[in-house]
Amino acid sequence: MVIKGIVEYDGTDFYGWQIQKDQRTVQGVLKEALETLLKGIDFRLIGASRTDTGVHAENQVFSLHIQQDLDIELPKFKKALNAILPQDVYVKSLEFVSNDFHARFSAKSKIYRYRILDGKRSPLRSRYVWELPYRLDEAVLSQCAKLIRGEIDFSFLEMVKEKEVKKVWFYAAYWEREKDEMVFYVEGSHFLYRLVRVLVGSMIYSYRKFSNCKFFENFLQGKEKRVIVAPAKGLTLLEVKY
Incomplete structure (x- = not known):
């Protein structure tokens, strides 16, 4: 059973x-x-x-x-x-x-949320958000998120485990300003080791260092070897779809 x-x-x-x-x-x-x-x-x-x-x-x-x-x-x-x-x-x-249900292999997609508190700190929320001392530009980050569409091959990531399916199909990826937080939502067929945190970290780095999405675009194409990993505490698994 x-x-x-x-x-x-x-x-x-x-x-x-x-x-x-x-x-x-x-x-x-x-x-x-x-x-x-x-x-x-x-x-x-x-x-x-x-x-x-x-x-x-x-x-x-x-x-x-x-x-x-x-x-x-x-x-x-x-x-x-x-x-x-x-x-x-x-x-x-x-x-x-039913007896053929498998929590992992029966899943069609998963939705994650990443929360960033930008420009301030909050002791009450510090366990659940990435606190940044500067404000983020929603327009730039939204442009970066639009690059996360369809099938993307992450074979270029050295941290990807050998047996993992390296091609991920993305159904949605977007940023929203929710009160004093910038929040990233992403839905994909599956997620490789630390992948959501790498996507977030790379988008923030691209904005902070260059004020555009060029670094992030190069990263998705496997042209950029630097891997930026956002802290774990801002990430939450929201939903698994079957």
């Missing part, structure tokens, strides 16, 4: 989603809580996105593959699960799905 879950977490104190030895991870604490409830029953826990260290999620999707059919009342199971989980992780929903 397979259960689809949606989980929200503050990634600040996690070493990413994926279980790693001697590190606190979201998958790790979720797996421990499930082991407590399932009491020796074999299961697999799969996440839709292997978010990096410090990255947050509003709607991360996971699939819980249990090796036998159980009589589980999902509302009670969800309540019990959240009672065990730490304060920085919360399971928002659970539902039964």
